[in-house]
Amino acid sequence: LEAKEEFSHKTRAMDVMRPRKNDPPLTVITQDSMSVEDVETIVSSTTYSGYPVVVSRTSQRLVGFVLRRDLIISIENARKKQDGIVSTSVICFTDYCPPLPPSSPSVLKLRSILDLSPFTVTDETPMEIVVDIFRKLGLRQCLVTHNGKLLGIITKKDVLKHIAQMANQDPDSILFN
Numbered sequence: 001l002e003a004k005e006e007f008s009h010k011t012r013a014m015d016v017m018r019p020r021k022n023d024p025p026l027t028v029i030t031q032d033s034m035s036v037e038d039v040e041t042i043v044s045s046t047t048y049s050g051y052p053v054v055v056s057r058t059s060q061r062l063v064g065f066v067l068r069r070d071l072i073i074s075i076e077n078a079r080k081k082q083d084g085i086v087s088t089s090v091i092c093f094t095d096y097c098p099p100l101p102p103s104s105p106s107v108l109k110l111r112s113i114l115d116l117s118p119f120t121v122t123d124e125t126p127m128e129i130v131v132d133i134f135r136k137l138g139l140r141q142c143l144v145t146h147n148g149k150l151l152g153i154i155t156k157k158d159v160l161k162h163i164a165q166m167a168n169q170d171p172d173s174i175l176f177n
């Protein structure tokens with residue numbers, strides 16, 4: 001019992017977040033280098049409720065969070081109503097979009113659907129605190145970073161599963177009083 005209790009106190013954000021060790025990497029969208037088609041492919045090949053937006057895949061610097069449903073609606077509307085938006089149009093989540101050659105199709109600006117301050121915790125944060133934050137702030141998801149770089153995501157369901165798991169292992173844990 002003692003060992004389990006100790007374990008439950010030591011569970012950290014990195015132990016609960018996705019992706020897990022052998023999972024494919026987190027599905028992210030870059031702030032100004034993906035095309036409409038790239039993003040449509042991401043949305044149709046995954047079912048996540050949202051996607052972190054990063055500066056670039058190599059930097060993994062977090063810029064914000066975008067909801068799946070907002071992406072779908074915005075792209076659909078733009079394709080129907082906005083002149084010059086085609087599959088190869090670049091999607092830009094920043095205020096200033098990078099200059100493109102004059103022959104490029106119109107840029108689709110999606111700054112307005114980006115949540116610029118999604119809740120984040122570091123990978124070392126004890127799950128006890130993460131659970132508390134989810135409860136108190138009513139979060140749906142929380143991003144996990146290490147040294148400012150995006151590592152993973154924890155959703156409300158991930159937290160609920162974690163709570164159930166801990167409760168099974170150790171019903172008297174202080175986490176759930």
Ligand code: ADP
Binds near residue numbers: 018026048155
């Ligand atoms: P829920 O947890 O409510 O089912 P999602 O469908 O968004 O919500 O997430 C399903 C699982 O995938 C969760 O375990 C979550 O941690 C993970 N996940 C969520 N978003 C992403 C993402 N963009 N890339 C990789 N994994 C994700």
